[in-house]
Amino acid sequence: MIPDSQKENHPLLFEQGAPGMCAVTLPMLDVPTTDKKTALPAEMLRSTPPALPEIGELDIVRHYKRLSHRCFSVDENFYPLGSCTMKYNPRINERVAAMPGFAHVHPYQLESDVQGILELLYRLRCDLAEIAGLAEVTLQPAAGAHGEMTGLMIIEAYHASRGERRSKVLAPDSAHGTNPASCACCGMSSVSVASMPDGRVDLDDLRRKVDEHTAAMMITNPNTVGVFDDQIVEIAEIVHAHGALLYLDGANMDAILGIARPGDFGVDVMHYNTHKTFSTPHGGGGPGAGPVAVAEHLVNFLPKPQVIQHEDGSFGWDYHRHDSIGIVRSFYGQIGVLVRAYAYIRSIGRDGLRDVAEKAVLNANYLASRLKHRFKIPFPPPFAHEFILVPEFESAGITEHDIAKRLIDYGIHPPTMSWPIHHCLMIEPTETESLATLDRFVEAMLDIADEIENDPSLVKTAPHTMPIKRLDEVAANRNLQVRWQQSS
Amino acid sequence: MKYTQLTESQVEKMLTTIGASSVESLFRSVPEAIRCNGNLGVPRGVSELELLRDVNALAGNNKHCEALLCFLGGGAYDHFIPTVVDAMAGQSELLTAYTPYQAEASQGILQLFYEFQTMVCQLTGMDVANASLYEGATAAAEAVTMAANIKKRNRMVVAASIHPDTMAVINSYAQERELDIVILPTPNGTVSACDLASMMDDETAGVVVQSPNFFGCVERLDRIIPRVHEHGALAIVSVDPIGCGMLKSPGEFDADIVVGEGQPLGIPLQYGGPYLGLMACRKELLRKMPGRVVGMTHDADGRRGYCLTLQTREQHIKRERATSNICTNQGLLAIRASIYMSAMGKQGLEEVASQCFHKAHYAAEKIAALDGYSLRYDKTFFKEFVIQTTRDVAKIIASCRERGILAGVALSRFDEDWADCFLVAVTEKRTKQEIDLLVDALGAV
Numbered sequence: 001m002i003p004d005s006q007k008e009n010h011p012l013l014f015e016q017g018a019p020g021m022c023a024v025t026l027p028m029l030d031v032p033t034t035d036k037k038t039a040l041p042a043e044m045l046r047s048t049p050p051a052l053p054e055i056g057e058l059d060i061v062r063h064y065k066r067l068s069h070r071c072f073s074v075d076e077n078f079y080p081l082g083s084c085t086m087k088y089n090p091r092i093n094e095r096v097a098a099m100p101g102f103a104h105v106h107p108y109q110l111e112s113d114v115q116g117i118l119e120l121l122y123r124l125r126c127d128l129a130e131i132a133g134l135a136e137v138t139l140q141p142a143a144g145a146h147g148e149m150t151g152l153m154i155i156e157a158y159h160a161s162r163g164e165r166r167s168k169v170l171a172p173d174s175a176h177g178t179n180p181a182s183c184a185c186c187g188m189s190s191v192s193v194a195s196m197p198d199g200r201v202d203l204d205d206l207r208r209k210v211d212e213h214t215a216a217m218m219i220t221n222p223n224t225v226g227v228f229d230d231q232i233v234e235i236a237e238i239v240h241a242h243g244a245l246l247y248l249d250g251a252n253m254d255a256i257l258g259i260a261r262p263g264d265f266g267v268d269v270m271h272y273n274t275h276k277t278f279s280t281p282h283g284g285g286g287p288g289a290g291p292v293a294v295a296e297h298l299v300n301f302l303p304k305p306q307v308i309q310h311e312d313g314s315f316g317w318d319y320h321r322h323d324s325i326g327i328v329r330s331f332y333g334q335i336g337v338l339v340r341a342y343a344y345i346r347s348i349g350r351d352g353l354r355d356v357a358e359k360a361v362l363n364a365n366y367l368a369s370r371l372k373h374r375f376k377i378p379f380p381p382p383f384a385h386e387f388i389l390v391p392e393f394e395s396a397g398i399t400e401h402d403i404a405k406r407l408i409d410y411g412i413h414p415p416t417m418s419w420p421i422h423h424c425l426m427i428e429p430t431e432t433e434s435l436a437t438l439d440r441f442v443e444a445m446l447d448i449a450d451e452i453e454n455d456p457s458l459v460k461t462a463p464h465t466m467p468i469k470r471l472d473e474v475a476a477n478r479n480l481q482v483r484w485q486q487s488s
Numbered sequence: 489m490k491y492t493q494l495t496e497s498q499v500e501k502m503l504t505t506i507g508a509s510s511v512e513s514l515f516r517s518v519p520e521a522i523r524c525n526g527n528l529g530v531p532r533g534v535s536e537l538e539l540l541r542d543v544n545a546l547a548g549n550n551k552h553c554e555a556l557l558c559f560l561g562g563g564a565y566d567h568f569i570p571t572v573v574d575a576m577a578g579q580s581e582l583l584t585a586y587t588p589y590q591a592e593a594s595q596g597i598l599q600l601f602y603e604f605q606t607m608v609c610q611l612t613g614m615d616v617a618n619a620s621l622y623e624g625a626t627a628a629a630e631a632v633t634m635a636a637n638i639k640k641r642n643r644m645v646v647a648a649s650i651h652p653d654t655m656a657v658i659n660s661y662a663q664e665r666e667l668d669i670v671i672l673p674t675p676n677g678t679v680s681a682c683d684l685a686s687m688m689d690d691e692t693a694g695v696v697v698q699s700p701n702f703f704g705c706v707e708r709l710d711r712i713i714p715r716v717h718e719h720g721a722l723a724i725v726s727v728d729p730i731g732c733g734m735l736k737s738p739g740e741f742d743a744d745i746v747v748g749e750g751q752p753l754g755i756p757l758q759y760g761g762p763y764l765g766l767m768a769c770r771k772e773l774l775r776k777m778p779g780r781v782v783g784m785t786h787d788a789d790g791r792r793g794y795c796l797t798l799q800t801r802e803q804h805i806k807r808e809r810a811t812s813n814i815c816t817n818q819g820l821l822a823i824r825a826s827i828y829m830s831a832m833g834k835q836g837l838e839e840v841a842s843q844c845f846h847k848a849h850y851a852a853e854k855i856a857a858l859d860g861y862s863l864r865y866d867k868t869f870f871k872e873f874v875i876q877t878t879r880d881v882a883k884i885i886a887s888c889r890e891r892g893i894l895a896g897v898a899l900s901r902f903d904e905d906w907a908d909c910f911l912v913a914v915t916e917k918r919t920k921q922e923i924d925l926l927v928d929a930l931g932a933v
Contacts, residue, residue: 009792010595013603013830022835024570026843030920034849036734039867043710046736049838050610053830057572060830064576070596074584077593081586088491089584092536097758101547106560107760108897109551110889116549117759130529142622142761143816145803153664181803181813185633186664190808228517258526259515265522275816279491283820284597285587285780286620287762326660330563330625330653330749331760343543347489349533354526358511359492365514366502381506382514408593413586419804434493435502461788466592469788473591476785476797480774482616483606484784 010066010467014484017055024057051486070467071284072413078437080367082386082416082426083176083224085254085276092347093279093340102339107331111316117335118315121307124342125291131253131345131353132270132293133261138302139291139333144251146328147271147290148182148218150303153325154269154294155216155245156186157301161323166215166244172201174224174420176249188215199225199379206238214244216269221262222252222384224420226364226428236266245269245298253277254431255361255385258354268295274334278341289334289341303328359431360385363438367429370442374449378421386428388421393449396456400425403448405470406462410444489533553757553894557922559851561872561913562702562897563624563651564760565752567730567840568917570831573754577824587780587819591795597819598794601782604826611732611829611837612746613739614768618779620822621765621814624749625654628696628726629661630778630812631745631767632669635694635722637811638776642667643692645684649674649701650726652902658696667693677703677865677874681711688719694744698726699735704848704872704911705865706731709741717742722773729753729766729825731870733841745769754828755821764821775801778812843916844871847923851914854927861930864909872913874899879933881910888929895926 036045055063072079079086097103105114121139128137141147152169159166167188171179172195180190194205201219210217217239222228229235236246248262248270254277256262262270274280275288282288294302304324305317317332348356361384368377368387376390391403400423404414416426429438451459463469494502499511508514515523534542558566577583581596588594588601601619608617621627632644646658648671655671662669672679672687672695679697688695695716699707709725716723722744727737730752738746750764751757769777775798783797803810832840848871855875856863864874877884881898888895896913899906914923 010599012599014606022833023572023831024836026839026916029843029846031847031850031923033846036845039849040706041708041868044706044736046734049834050732050737052607052610052832052834052837054833055830057831060572060827061576064579064827067596067599068579068581071581071585072593073581075580079586084586086586090491092539096543099543099547100552100554101550103756103758104552104554105550105759106553106558106566106757106894107564108560108562109894113551114759116546119549120546127530133524142626145813145815146622149813153660177803177805177807178813178815180808181810184808184810185813187666230517230519233519233522256518258524258528260518260522261524264524281583282586284582284585284823285819286817287821288816327653327656328660329657330623330651333760334762335760336758336762343539345530346542347533347536347539348491350526350528350530352490352533353528353530355490355492359494361514362499362502362511365506365508369506382516405592408590413593414590431492435498463592467595468592468791468793471591471787471793471795472785473795476783476795480797481784482774482781482797483609484602
């Protein structure tokens with residue numbers, strides 16, 4: 001937490017240091033110099049260096065140290081952020097990723113020099129295919145949304161190979177925003193399918209909307225309201241009967257690891273989020289990785305190159321994939337992230353994967369059971385790894401937003417707010433939390449409910465323990481200041 | 489290993505609270521017919537010690553650039569990373585934080601991104617920047633989409649001298665948006681402003697150039713960009729951020745959108761990722777820019793604070809009408825780049841750029857003086873250059889490798905027409921002695 005003494009404005013880098021200061025010293029130049037103005041057109045040379053900060057090393061260290069104290073993190077705070085799976089990020093994964101044999105390898109080294117990395121990627125590729133119950137996996141996409149785009153490109157290529165051009169994509173109204181946005185990136189139009197009051201897909205609406213122009217249905221299962229849609233096999237049949245494919249947004253895979261495999265319930269394409277399901281750290285918003293798994297009939301369309309094992313047992317990149325959609329990023333993927341995901345899957349293994357799903361679901365159901373007496377829980381149990389809670393304190397003038405902000409004062413990161421239904425909190429405890437932490441969260445929520453009854457303004461004006469109070473986000477949008485400038 | 493922390497008796501207690509008979513019963517909405525019941529063909533879990541044995545063996549099976557002399561480039565570079573970058577970026581508060589949607593609980597990360605955006609602007613000479621995209625190639629592809637959306641035009645001219653992966657990714661993205669990509673040939677290694685002018689028309693949304701380009705050569709932005717603007721198109725420039733320490737920024741030539749691969753800014757090679765997509769633009773275009781943007785504002789007491797801003801451009805608000813589908817970005821890499829830029833600072837970055845330049849030119853001169861080797865293009869390069877040779881490139885690479893030297897990237901991997909060429913990058917990390925070793929090795933092939 002932040003000591004009171006540090007609650008004043010923390011100066012920007014640009015407000016620190018002094019002209020001429022520089023933290024890093026390079027070795028003296030040991031080669032003969034070349035005249036820059038002879039080698040390069042004078043017009044192309046800078047007259048003054050870029051106005052970067054000029055600060056000594058100690059002040060740099062203090063700057064970043066202090067800023068790090070001004071963040072909630074999984075390492076310090078319970079982080080029940082629905083749909084984001086803020087589980088513990090094992091330390092060992094960081095140690096592994098930092099090994100020079102992984103961290104300091106150039107992407108254009110010879111394959112014979114990188115057999116270890118290629119073997120790791122090959123094993124990961126196979127493990128992810130097995131967990132998905134699908135035929136093959138590409139490790140190339142940089143994040144979940146990038147995986148969605150890649151998956152949709154594969155779907156388009158599949159239809160094109162059958163002489164069809166299909167551009168309609170169905171998605172439940174509770175879908176992540178990335179689903180329709182990814183459709184737009186692929187020149188496809190997304191059509192929303194209604195959900196029933198219990199959170200499951202309205203099959204009648206699905207039947208009305210699916211047709212011969214439908215390229216795919218994108219579904220999240222368990223869905224974003226925390227319910228596993230038990231109609232999934234029927235959904236797959238309806239979609240497939242129209243020649244369309246079923247895409248699974250793998251954001252919620254935590255809830256079904258080792259329980260059910262998407263390929264076994266009719267999914268043709270899916271993406272993973274390694275930063276959700278496989279414990280790679282979120283890093284303040286990234287990096288993630290978004291491997292995509294596909295069924296047998298889509299394997300030929302996967303991006304290239306693909307990591308393969310040759311007949312002699314060695315590993316390499318296969319560029320000879322004629323039907324491939326091509327490449328979706330430079331080089332091969334988020335290797336440093338994938339190394340962590342490999343270490344995680346290897347360490348917990350098949351039993352551990354199932355244990356993840358069981359504990360994630362147990363924790364969510366436990367919280368829901370304890371909170372249901374004081375808060376409205378609109379969807380019926382059992383829940384998957386997350387659940388929706390709707391605070392009903394309108395008479396006190398208190399919204400989900402206020403409760404979220406008050407939780408900050410209890411040292412708890414707010415749940416996801418106001419999505420996928422209005423006025424809700426979406427709570428995902430993850431499997432790695434202890435019973436004591438879960439109970440502390442329940443106590444905090446109950447205390448806040450009491451506060452709302454006794455002293456609503458305390459909640460309305462929260463947080464009170466942070467270096468700042470609530471921010472004027474409207475002003476931030478209206479009077480845009482998105483960079484520091486000398487005059488400002 | 490397990491990272492869950494519930495005992496059997498705690499599980500029993502929780503089940504009692506829930507009113508469930510077993511954990512199994514909590515999965516009753518998953519139909520029996522589709523259950524795999526834990527029968528995954530994944531190996532059993534192992535202890536930490538066993539895991540270390542496994543990954544040590546895998547890591548040990550890679551030859552890395554701490555042990556070899558690296559002259560490889562082509563979009564990923566072996567620059568020096570000050571210790572303070574690893575030390576401060578490795579703080580677990582930064583590592584294990586989420587996207588800073590909850591501003592009050594994320595002021596540290598938000599301020600870091602605000603500072604990052606500012607430094608990207610300082611490097612590129614642009615007005616505004618976002619808080620990162622995936623990597624250089626997708627950043628360029630996003631810029632293409634952005635330009636097409638702004639101009640409501642579908643034609644895009646792309647210089648052949650950009651990185652081949654960037655070209656391929658632009659093509660992948662453009663195909664989806666039904667954009668028409670026209671390639672501007674660069675037979676002499678750089679864009680000819682005259683050739684460009686002949687390919688421009690009033691349907692062109694933008695032009696993409698990279699400088700220094702894939703061959704290491706500096707493009708004449710002073711001549712290119714006016715040609716782009718004559719037709720009302722947008723100039724998209726991809727940069728090497730290290731080059732910005734020495735070369736005039738694209739902003740000074742009136743570029744509209746600047747993108748780049750941020751890997752050189754303190755990010756380890758990691759066999760190609762995760763890296764860092766940079767994007768900056770003129771302020772008039774900000775509302776069309778993809779990706780997260782942090783803004784400065786004030787709190788209820790008037791104190792300075794930071795929050796994500798212009799979120800109505802993004803997918804979680806605007807869904808299919810968002811400027812991009814990007815959600816997760818490269819936050820931690822942006823933080824690394826920030827720490828790198830603040831440690832290097834104004835003088836340091838210029839010094840890094842300058843040393844790269846001098847060392848690359850020293851190496852090029854020595855290599856070109858060898859029998860059978862010549863510079864493929866002229867000398868207007870920054871830290872990287874193409875060597876054309878009468879000898880067998882694969883043999884050269886293999887022979888240098890036997891001496892522990894990664895001599896360069898064989899360009900045949902991108903185009904068979906370049907089979908007699910390889911690309912050599914020289915960073916500030918290479919010493920004169922190491923460069924001389926490369927020259928000796930090349931001479932001995």
